[in-house]
Amino acid sequence: MQFGEIYGNDALKARLKKMVDEDRLSHAILFVEQEGMGGLAFAIALAQYINCTDRGQDSCGECPSCRRIAKLAYPDVHFAFPVNTSPKLSDQEKKKPLSSYFLSDWNNLVAANPYFDSHELYEALGIENKAATISVHEAREIASALALQPFESDYKIMIIWQPEKMNTEAANKLLKLLEEPPAGTYFLMVTQSLESMLTTVRSRCQIIRLQPMEREEIADVLCKRYELERPLALDFATLAGGSIGKAFSLVENADSGSMLDDLLRQLLDASLGKSLPGVLDAADALAALGKDKQKQWCVRSEGFIRKMFLSAKGLEGISFAGADDLQYIKKQVPRIKDSFYPRAAAALDAALRLIDSNVSAKLIFTDLGNRFYLYI
Ligand SMILES: [Zn+2]
Numbered sequence: 001m002q003f004g005e006i007y008g009n010d011a012l013k014a015r016l017k018k019m020v021d022e023d024r025l026s027h028a029i030l031f032v033e034q035e036g037m038g039g040l041a042f043a044i045a046l047a048q049y050i051n052c053t054d055r056g057q058d059s060c061g062e063c064p065s066c067r068r069i070a071k072l073a074y075p076d077v078h079f080a081f082p083v084n085t086s087p088k089l090s091d092q093e094k095k096k097p098l099s100s101y102f103l104s105d106w107n108n109l110v111a112a113n114p115y116f117d118s119h120e121l122y123e124a125l126g127i128e129n130k131a132a133t134i135s136v137h138e139a140r141e142i143a144s145a146l147a148l149q150p151f152e153s154d155y156k157i158m159i160i161w162q163p164e165k166m167n168t169e170a171a172n173k174l175l176k177l178l179e180e181p182p183a184g185t186y187f188l189m190v191t192q193s194l195e196s197m198l199t200t201v202r203s204r205c206q207i208i209r210l211q212p213m214e215r216e217e218i219a220d221v222l223c224k225r226y227e228l229e230r231p232l233a234l235d236f237a238t239l240a241g242g243s244i245g246k247a248f249s250l251v252e253n254a255d256s257g258s259m260l261d262d263l264l265r266q267l268l269d270a271s272l273g274k275s276l277p278g279v280l281d282a283a284d285a286l287a288a289l290g291k292d293k294q295k296q297w298c299v300r301s302e303g304f305i306r307k308m309f310l311s312a313k314g315l316e317g318i319s320f321a322g323a324d325d326l327q328y329i330k331k332q333v334p335r336i337k338d339s340f341y342p343r344a345a346a347a348l349d350a351a352l353r354l355i356d357s358n359v360s361a362k363l364i365f366t367d368l369g370n371r372f373y374l375y376i
Helices: 010-021 039-051 064-070 091-095 099-112 118-125 136-147 168-179 215-226 230-240 244-252 254-272 276-287 291-312 323-335 340-355 361-375
Strands: 028-032 077-080 156-161 185-191 206-209
Touching: 010 039, 028 039, 039 064, 039 077, 039 156, 039 185, 077 099, 077 136, 099 118, 099 136, 136 156, 136 168, 168 185, 215 230, 215 244, 230 244, 230 323, 244 254, 254 276, 254 291, 254 323, 254 361, 276 361, 291 323, 291 340, 291 361, 340 361
Parallel strands: 028 185, 028 206, 077 156, 156 185
Antiparallel strands: none
C-alpha cells in the first residue's frame, strides 16, 4: 500500500515520509484512531515506504519489496492482532491460539478493506463474541520473530493491531524490546483505545493521532466509489462521524439497514391508518428476524423516533435526518400526538431488554405493535 492510496490525513503522510527520509522515525510508533480511520493502512504504507528501494514522493509500488508488502507477503513485515479460539483452528492450535494461525483470513480482510472495524475482523476470524487477547504466547512469537536477522532487507517491522488487548504478562515480555529494539526494528501499533492501553507500553511509544476526515471529503470518496448521488453520500458521511471505514460499512450495509427502517415505517403507517392487521403483519415480520437484527431494529427505531420528535419541535436542523427520512418525517409528524414519542421510545427500550430473555419474540413485538397503535 502506498500513502497515496490512503484516504485523508495528508499532512500526516508528509510528516511520516519526512521522518523516514531524515532517519528520525521512532522505533515504536503508536497510531491512535477511531475505528475505520485508516491506522492500519498507515502502518502498512509506512512499512512499505521504509523498505522501498526506489523511494520518491511515495514508495515506488514497483520494486520487489513494495510488491510483496502490498500483497502482505513480505517475510520481514509481521502482523500480530488479538485472537481467541475459533472453529477454524485444529485442536492443537486451540490450546494456544496465535495470530499466525489466522494469517490468510487476516490478509484477505486487509486486502479487501484495510479500514475494517473490530467486529468485521472477529467475524472474519470466526471468533465473534469472544474476548480476543494478545497473549504471552503471542508475545513470545513476536520476540522470536524479531530476534532473527531480516531475510530480505535491513529492517524488521512488527505491526500490532489493538495493542490494548495485550495483557500485563504479554506486555512485560515485550517491554525490553520496545525500549531497546534491535537495530532496524520498528514496532508500528494501531489502537482505537489509548486509555485502555497499559501505561508501560504506551509510554515507550511515539504517539501519532489520526484526524477525522471532513464530511465533504468523505462524501467525495463515496460518490466516486459507489457512484452515489451527492445528497445521499452526504447523509452517509454525516453518520460516519469522520471515519471513512464507517462510511464504507454504512453504505455496504444500507440494504439491511433500509430493510429495518422499512419495517418501522410499515408499523408507523399501519398505526396511523388504524389498521390492526397491518400492525400485526409488521409485528410478525419483526418476530421472524434474528435476535441481533431485532436489537438493531429497536436501536435504529429509537433513533428515528428521536428525529421525529425533534422535527415535531421544529428542530429538524439538529436531527441529522437524511433527505429521504426528512421527507417521510415531515409528512407524518403533523398526524402524531406529542405524547407518542416518549412512550414509543420507552416501549422500544422495554422490547430491547426483553429480546435476550425467554419471552417469545412474537409476544414482544405484538405487544410493541399494539402500543404504537394505541399511543400514536
Ligand atoms: Zn518500492
